[in-house]
Amino acid sequence: MIGTAPGELRALVDRLERLAERRLALGPRSEPAATRARQLVDHLHGHVRVRAQSLDAPLVVLLVGPTGAGKSTIFNTIVGRNASPTGVLRPTTRSAVVLAHPTDREGLREGALAGMSAGSIRFVADDEVPPGLALVDTPDVDSVEHANRLLADRLVEAADLAVFVTTATRYADRVPWAVLERVRDRGLPLMVVVNRMPPDDADQAEILSDVARLMAEAGLETEFIGVREGDLEAGGDRLAPATIRPLIDEVGRLRSDREARVRLAARALMGSLAGLGESVERVADDADHEAIDVDALRRAADRAYASGLTDLEQEVRHGTFLREEALRHWQTFVGADQITRFFSEGIGRVRGAIQAVFRPATAPVGEVRAATTDDLLAAARLQAAEAARRTATTWSDWPGMGEAVSAEADLWLPTADFDDRLRGRLEGWIDSIVGDIQLRGGPKRTLARGGTLGVNVLGTGVMLASFLHTGGLTGAEIGVAAATAFLNQKLLSALFGEAAMTELVTDARNRLQELLLTTFDEERARFDRLLPPDGALQRVADDLRSVATELQALPTSE
Ligand SMILES: Nc1nc2c(ncn2[C@@H]2O[C@H](COP(=O)(O)OP(=O)(O)OP(=O)(O)O)[C@@H](O)[C@H]2O)c(=O)[nH]1
Numbered sequence: 001m002i003g004t005a006p007g008e009l010r011a012l013v014d015r016l017e018r019l020a021e022r023r024l025a026l027g028p029r030s031e032p033a034a035t036r037a038r039q040l041v042d043h044l045h046g047h048v049r050v051r052a053q054s055l056d057a058p059l060v061v062l063l064v065g066p067t068g069a070g071k072s073t074i075f076n077t078i079v080g081r082n083a084s085p086t087g088v089l090r091p092t093t094r095s096a097v098v099l100a101h102p103t104d105r106e107g108l109r110e111g112a113l114a115g116m117s118a119g120s121i122r123f124v125a126d127d128e129v130p131p132g133l134a135l136v137d138t139p140d141v142d143s144v145e146h147a148n149r150l151l152a153d154r155l156v157e158a159a160d161l162a163v164f165v166t167t168a169t170r171y172a173d174r175v176p177w178a179v180l181e182r183v184r185d186r187g188l189p190l191m192v193v194v195n196r197m198p199p200d201d202a203d204q205a206e207i208l209s210d211v212a213r214l215m216a217e218a219g220l221e222t223e224f225i226g227v228r229e230g231d232l233e234a235g236g237d238r239l240a241p242a243t244i245r246p247l248i249d250e251v252g253r254l255r256s257d258r259e260a261r262v263r264l265a266a267r268a269l270m271g272s273l274a275g276l277g278e279s280v281e282r283v284a285d286d287a288d289h290e291a292i293d294v295d296a297l298r299r300a301a302d303r304a305y306a307s308g309l310t311d312l313e314q315e316v317r318h319g320t321f322l323r324e325e326a327l328r329h330w331q332t333f334v335g336a337d338q339i340t341r342f343f344s345e346g347i348g349r350v351r352g353a354i355q356a357v358f359r360p361a362t363a364p365v366g367e368v369r370a371a372t373t374d375d376l377l378a379a380a381r382l383q384a385a386e387a388a389r390r391t392a393t394t395w396s397d398w399p400g401m402g403e404a405v406s407a408e409a410d411l412w413l414p415t416a417d418f419d420d421r422l423r424g425r426l427e428g429w430i431d432s433i434v435g436d437i438q439l440r441g442g443p444k445r446t447l448a449r450g451g452t453l454g455v456n457v458l459g460t461g462v463m464l465a466s467f468l469h470t471g472g473l474t475g476a477e478i479g480v481a482a483a484t485a486f487l488n489q490k491l492l493s494a495l496f497g498e499a500a501m502t503e504l505v506t507d508a509r510n511r512l513q514e515l516l517l518t519t520f521d522e523e524r525a526r527f528d529r530l531l532p533p534d535g536a537l538q539r540v541a542d543d544l545r546s547v548a549t550e551l552q553a554l555p556t557s558e
């Protein structure tokens with residue numbers, strides 16, 4: 001029957017099951033893709049695994065179709081008693097009703113119905129029927145109740161035979177057709193009951209030929225049973241058995257004949273295997289398409305945050321973020337008139353007067369530190385806000401992403417603790433400059449010179465030098481930034497020597513760049529968390545494709 005060793009097939013199914021679960025866990029973005037992934041998982045769990053294990057596991061015969069078509073009425077008619085309530089309120093049936101011999105219960109729970117919540121299934125144990133066949137009444141497939149549809153869909157994936165119940169007026173409805181298409185794709189044996197037919201024979205024939213035409217067009221091979229709108233038996237829960245005789249007979253035959261059951265189970269499994277390769281490929285295609293979308297989303301975030309960071313670095317490089325007032329105070333502190341003397345006479349000549357020249361008592365260290373931290377923070381926050389807004393705007397235009405982005409209002413702004421995080425880092429950074437000066441402040445004489453100023457003053461000078469460059473300008477040029485840069489640089493190079501100063505400033509600048517990059521990466525990571533890990537979709541698509549190839553190579557009959 002199945003031209004492959006059962007163990008081999010089971011191993012393949014196990015592998016595929018894990019892969020399909022992996023795909024589902026990556027959160028398919030579109031509804032159809034999610035449905036296909038879920039169907040594949042359900043089908044593998046509920047049917048393929050069970051049948052690959054044993055063709056003797058209880059056969060699952062499912063009554064499925066639109067609400068009010070008479071599924072429960074027909075179920076009760078086959079059973080011969082009112083085991084599933086019928087009703088006029090739509091939808092009536094909200095959990096699956098499974099009628100089976102008590103000894104089949106365990107097998108069903110662990111097999112076809114494994115993983116289904118206890119609340120979604122009602123077992124009706126019946127000693128009178130022989131073991132081996134479970135008759136299942138399902139909730140409708142076109143329900144306003146989403147849970148009903150999911151349950152019906154799940155059961156369709158587990159069945160060995162579907163009895164599609166529709167009516168003379170409803171058979172062309174679109175939503176239930178989705179189920180029939182799935183029945184076709186998974187190669188599930190099918191019977192169709194057209195209920196509530198008009199009394200006139202010619203009318204009936206016309207309806208049945210129209211149903212047959214639609215089914216053939218959809219590529220469905222099936223047997224039809226027309227049921228005339230008739231008197232219900234007392235209580236209204238059952239039809240006269242004669243109206244659905246072919247169906248009752250078929251269920252009876254399957255119940256009494258193990259060989260017939262095994263044949264049907266094998267047919268269902270072969271249908272499954274034949275359709276599986278294509279289903280798996282479609283799920284792989286979905287993952288591939290999504291991987292392309294996800295890359296595009298990632299690039300949009302990359303661009304927004306990279307350009308925010310570049311703009312910020314530009315501001316940092318030129319010190320434009322820093323308020324003028326702080327610069328002015330620093331400029332005043334270094335004292336233009338005395339510094340002029342200092343430069344013209346040379347360091348050696350004024351060494352003794354250094355303390356007087358720099359007036360450490362009045363150094364506006366605290367003020368310049370605070371202003372730098374505040375201003376840099378404000379500039380960074382502005383860029384982070386702009387990057388968040390740009391990313392969220394682009395992302396919200398993408399199908400399947402809009403909801404996630406609008407659900408998280410925080411994503412449109414910098415993170416709530418942005419200021420705290422960055423402030424802490426900036427303070428740490430300024431401290432690190434001071435530490436750096438202490439650690440490798442150069443020859444002793446430098447420290448002796450600087451020592452009179454206090455290491456914090458030197459730190460502030462180096463910090464400012466990482467924003468302010470003369471870039472060939474001279475102090476005579478207009479602009480407080482240029483003037484301050486000039487003086488500050490002269491001062492530092494006089495104290496540390498040109499090479500040591502350059503090294504201190506370059507290191508400080510690099511560390512600042514790094515901490516800004518880290519902070520922006522964290523901001524961006526919030527968006528990444530909405531996406532599957534990098535490359536995960538591509539990998540799952542590749543793995544699914546290679547299993548699909550193995551499936552297609554499977555001999556399904558011998
Ligand atoms: N007169 C008449 N009434 C019918 C016939 N078939 C079903 N009904 C009635 O139609 C209504 C719906 O039947 P149900 O069997 O509950 O329909 P269902 O398909 O199980 O519906 P859901 O559980 O909501 O999915 C009930 O009131 C039935 O009594 C029929 O052939 N003739």
Ligand SMILES: [Mg+2]
Nearest residue numbers: 071072092093
């Ligand atoms: Mg019902």
